[in-house]
Amino acid sequence: MFRSIFAALFVLLFQLPARSQDMQIQAIQYTPAASLYVEGRFMPTKKPFQRVDTASYPLLPPAVKNLLTNSAGIAVTFKTNSSLVAAKWCVTKRKVGANMTAIAYKGLDLYIKNKGLWQYAGAVGPSGDCSEAILARNLGNQEKECLLYLPLYDEALSLEVGVLPGSKLEPLKDQFRKRVLIYGSSIVQGASASRPGMAYPARLSRMTGINFYNMGLSGNAKMEKAAADLVAGIQADAYVLDCVPNPSPEQITDRAAYLIRTLRERQPGKPIIVVQSIIREKGYFDSEIGAKIAAQNQAITTQVNALLKAGMKDLYLIKADGMLGSDHEGTVDGTHPNDLGFHRMLEILRPQILAILKKYPAFK
Amino acid sequence: MFRSIFAALFVLLFQLPARSQDMQIQAIQYTPAASLYVEGRFMPTKKPFQRVDTASYPLLPPAVKNLLTNSAGIAVTFKTNSSLVAAKWCVTKRKVGANMTAIAYKGLDLYIKNKGLWQYAGAVGPSGDCSEAILARNLGNQEKECLLYLPLYDEALSLEVGVLPGSKLEPLKDQFRKRVLIYGSSIVQGASASRPGMAYPARLSRMTGINFYNMGLSGNAKMEKAAADLVAGIQADAYVLDCVPNPSPEQITDRAAYLIRTLRERQPGKPIIVVQSIIREKGYFDSEIGAKIAAQNQAITTQVNALLKAGMKDLYLIKADGMLGSDHEGTVDGTHPNDLGFHRMLEILRPQILAILKKYPAFK
Incomplete structure (x- = not known):
């Protein structure tokens, strides 16, 4: 008895609607x-x-x-x-x-x-x-x-x-308010989120209601002069520079100051938030990769500190320590966060970014 | 000066080793x-x-x-x-x-x-x-x-x-102790972990030191008689049945008792842990999918409770409530957990499974 009721229910729920859905599909x-x-x-x-x-x-x-x-x-x-x-x-x-x-x-x-x-x-x-x-x-x-x-x-x-x-x-217009441009690497672009909405700028936008713009450029966020000029000319209310993973330490030393200075000149009074490179999980065992990331983060820290010391205002540096958690399970390939890594990254990044933005009238 | 030291360091660290690595690769x-x-x-x-x-x-x-x-x-x-x-x-x-x-x-x-x-x-x-x-x-x-x-x-x-x-x-022998067989769907097999080691049985093994065996069968963990006989004949110290997502509610009603009874007869005294289907994220908006999962979980709960009432020992049911968290971001496609969803699932599943296993001499 119970079984036959279930069978009837099953037909009702899944078989008939499946047919009517086929008709729906043709009519879309x-x-x-x-x-x-x-x-x-x-x-x-x-x-x-x-x-x-x-x-x-x-x-x-x-x-x-x-x-x-x-x-x-x-x-x-x-x-x-x-x-x-x-x-x-x-x-x-x-x-x-x-x-x-x-x-x-x-x-x-x-x-x-x-x-x-x-x-x-x-x-x-x-x-x-x-x-x-x-x-x-x-x-x-x-x-x-x-x-x-x-x-x-x-x-x-x-x-x-x-x-x-x-x-x-x-x-449906204007679901997010203000604009924060994130210029960065494959990690910004969304490698390796499981689906488009899981890229970290998209998650930040849904979490905060603020428009975080994805200027992720796969392996090519290298702060070239023309890219710096493009970034500095884009109208936004704040700028996040998560572009340390792609350039070599030497390129960072050569290029970061131009990017940050140009942005400062063209977008006065707006916060510029520089983010260190996440520590690539591969680098814990691979001594060369470990040394490279340490050198990249040292180079960007040196550049930002020099600009701060020279009096640049509204410039911030977020450190990467612990951004992927401590169990080493937060990446797909040792470099790109999986959704677990991105979630942990946002737990560190989001409060720090929001605390900075809240200092500025545009975000009050 | 600083730049030229960096340039020299860069060559030393990355260029020369790259060439010697090419020679290494040929010799593997x-x-x-x-x-x-x-x-x-x-x-x-x-x-x-x-x-x-x-x-x-x-x-x-x-x-x-x-x-x-x-x-x-x-x-x-x-x-x-x-x-x-x-x-x-x-x-x-x-x-x-x-x-x-x-x-x-x-x-x-x-x-x-x-x-x-x-x-x-x-x-x-x-x-x-x-x-x-x-x-x-x-x-x-x-x-x-x-x-x-x-x-x-x-x-x-x-x-x-x-x-x-x-x-x-x-x-390198015997890195994990004991055996827990997990019979289940695509979610057990590893869809959609980001890499092989992120499938949930593999994560459970590394977390606990216990050997969790992956008997994930994509969309085909349907408790057919021959599959039930196979499961019941595999020698393990405990059995997890995470096979509710694939069969229809009617198939669960038809087949679950045979699977559990056969396993009980052939593996007396060993724990059998049945896990409800995770609530598919798609089902929160799609009323048909939502109704189907509710019916699947109702059917398995009815079957397990009937066996418990009839006196079956060492049989447990783990409920799926909240297994993927509350932000609806834990899947890649509304059905299969991403690494974030798997992580949350393990936060719920692991303590419950371990609490059951610890009751048994094999796991003490």
């Missing part, structure tokens, strides 16, 4: 995401899902230009009463790195607001260069506020958001 | 890993990196047989005084799932013992069906105890461990 209506609200661009751009119009910065190193096409930190916000949210999107043929999931590298990640907080609702990976996927379904017909993160490590060549026929789909 | 000497000590097999097997000789279990569903070829939970232990550890290995042509890294799916993960604790030392992904890679270098020439995890989601067709010429390389 798509809207170009560029017509919704696009977050995370540092300035208005011609390509809707690129952080910067790189054509306007001809002096940037080619690797930096290329990485700036990645949609790291870009998200689309909208509201809908559809009980299903889907997407069609295209990326390049680039191969997924071995230390990342395809969902993070080339996929999409949906959040829906629940009692004032952004809550994970669905993530999908690609099925080819162009993909179509349902992000979430059976959501009910109430109005929902949605935040859809784009691929961290690939270029989003196109994106459409799909809802059920007859549903409302509208832009 | 390989040894078949099967001649070292292989952990994680449930019984002696013909193929050295398979958990079970599936040919001996003709009644197993084909999907289960196929999944048992995956090297989830298999690790090789050895000691060496080589300052470099490398590997050559081959896997199948299977595609990496979008919710996992290639390192976890097809790669290798090395730990080295440090002051009595296993510590992460290096992980590598595949470069093709067959790969060669250095896991760690610059380790010094002291004797090191090593633990090398194999791919979680693919078959390791071959594996050789490489060390520098003239170095010692010997098997």
Whole structure:
């Protein structure tokens, strides 16, 4: 008796809706995401899902230009009463790195607001260069506020958001206040978060309501002059420089002062927060890597201290000690944090960054 | 002056060793890993990196047989005084799932013992069906105890461990005591840990020193009769059944009692610990998924309670409440924990499992 009730319930719950869902899928209506609200661009751009119009910065190193096409930190916000949210999107043929999931590298990640907080609702990976996927379904017909993160490590060549026929789909503006630009390495860009919304600037934004902009540049946050000029020209209310892992100690010694001075001159009175390199887990056993990171952190500390001693104001240095915890389990490959490492990193970084920002009128 | 010292130091530290390392790489000497000590097999097997000789279990569903070829939970232990550890290995042509890294799916993960604790030392992904890679270098020439995890989601067709010429390389036996078999879903197998050593049975083993055996079977831990007979015939000191996520509520109602009773009969006096399904994050918004998991957990609770009421001894049920934390950030795709989710899961599971095991003489 109990079994047959269960069997009937099972059919009711899973079999019939599956068929009606197939019909729903055929009827999904798509809207170009560029017509919704696009977050995370540092300035208005011609390509809707690129952080910067790189054509306007001809002096940037080619690797930096290329990485700036990645949609790291870009998200689309909208509201809908559809009980299903889907997407069609295209990326390049680039191969997924071995230390990342395809969902993070080339996929999409949906959040829906629940009692004032952004809550994970669905993530999908690609099925080819162009993909179509349902992000979430059976959501009910109430109005929902949605935040859809784009691929961290690939270029989003196109994106459409799909809802059920007859549903409302509208832009949802200004979900985050103020702007904090984070210029940094692969760790900023999101290697190796498990999905786009788990990159640390995105998590910081959801945790604080402040717009943390992802200027992660994979292995190429090397403080070149042209990159420094770009960073200093981007309008934000505060600047985080998490770019110590990529340059050699010598490059840090050569380049950090120019970056920080230029930023100070062009953005007077705004906080500049420099973050030491996390201690790469590989460096605990590999004596060369250990020595390199120690030298990088020594070099940036020397540079920041010299600028402070020379009287520069509104400049801060956050140390990396203990940022990944003490059990050595916080990375995927000895260099890039996994979600556990990122969580621990934020437990150290977030209160220090917030304590600095709170000193400034823009964040009061 | 400071700059030129740095430049000289940089050349000394990074340029010259790089060249001598290239010569080291050419000279690496390989040894078949099967001649070292292989952990994680449930019984002696013909193929050295398979958990079970599936040919001996003709009644197993084909999907289960196929999944048992995956090297989830298999690790090789050895000691060496080589300052470099490398590997050559081959896997199948299977595609990496979008919710996992290639390192976890097809790669290798090395730990080295440090002051009595296993510590992460290096992980590598595949470069093709067959790969060669250095896991760690610059380790010094002291004797090191090593633990090398194999791919979680693919078959390791071959594996050789490489060390520098003239170095010692010997098997390292019995690093973990006793045996706890965990029969379960993709979550047990390791989706979506960032690397092989982050699968939760492997983390439990390193945390406790107890041998937790990974009988994760992706989406196919469905308690079929032949699978139940296999589980019940594997010699262990305790059994964890984390197999609620895969079967339908009706299948749980149909099959759980047979699995638990058979295990009880064939392994008298040993603890059987049943774990409810984690609440899939997708189910908070998707009402169908939410209802299905509630029904699965209701079904297993009913079955376990009926057996307890009928007088079965040494049977326990661990509830899933709060296992992934409260911020909804603990999964990669709404179903499979990321490393943050696994960490939280272990904070709940580990003390409960250990408290049960400690009641039994085998674990005292």
